[in-house]
Amino acid sequence: MNPTIAVALTGASGMPYGLRLTQCLIESGARVYLLHSKAAHTVAKQEQDLTIPPRAQDAEKFFSERYGAKPGQLRVFAREDWFAPVASGSNTADSMVICPCSMGTLAAVAAGLSDSLIERAADVMLKEKRKLVLVPRETPFSVLHLENMLRLAHAGAVILPANPGFYHHPKSLDDMVDFIVARILDQLGVKHQLLERWGEEH
DSSP states (O other): OOOEEEEEEOSSSOHHHHHHHHHHHHHHTOEEEEEEOHHHHHHHHHHHOOOOOSSHHHHHHHHHHHHTOOTTTEEEEOTTOTTSGGGSTTSOOSEEEEEEEOHHHHHHHHTTOOSSHHHHHHHHHHHTTOEEEEEEOOSSOOHHHHHHHHHHHHHTOEEOOOOOOOTTOOOSHHHHHHHHHHHHHHHHTOOOOSSOOTTOOO
């Protein structure tokens, strides 16, 4: 049975990671619940020249067509849609990724806040002991950032900074994006062929 994975796009730089992750999950056959903050709209426009429709229903149609999702495979929920499945532990996703994860979102999740659906969904993942992966894209990290990451790691979350490696000799920006997306997919247990494994024959 294919997994159900929630992907949250927030206002940190690094929108290519979140969008590529969504594409790869759709292509893998996973069911995707897509959440996005208000700031994510601004970042998507600035970094990708991508205009995300403001209404969840329109955004769902937009992303489904963009990534070739099957009917019902991708669902988009509004910022305060408290009737979304991910808002309750009784019907949550199998795992969740916040990518890119802003320091504001990270701090809110670390503090157990639930002022938005993204924060609530992350809180549900932690309390239900499901996989929660946060992909922060910030530098340098302040002491507060690091303390919040440590608190989340102690709570069971995976902190996966968007720090691409270079041992696979990336030849393009897409290769660097795929390096991080591959590591996220590994955490989710989703098979992929985005890059060669360390020690594999070329």
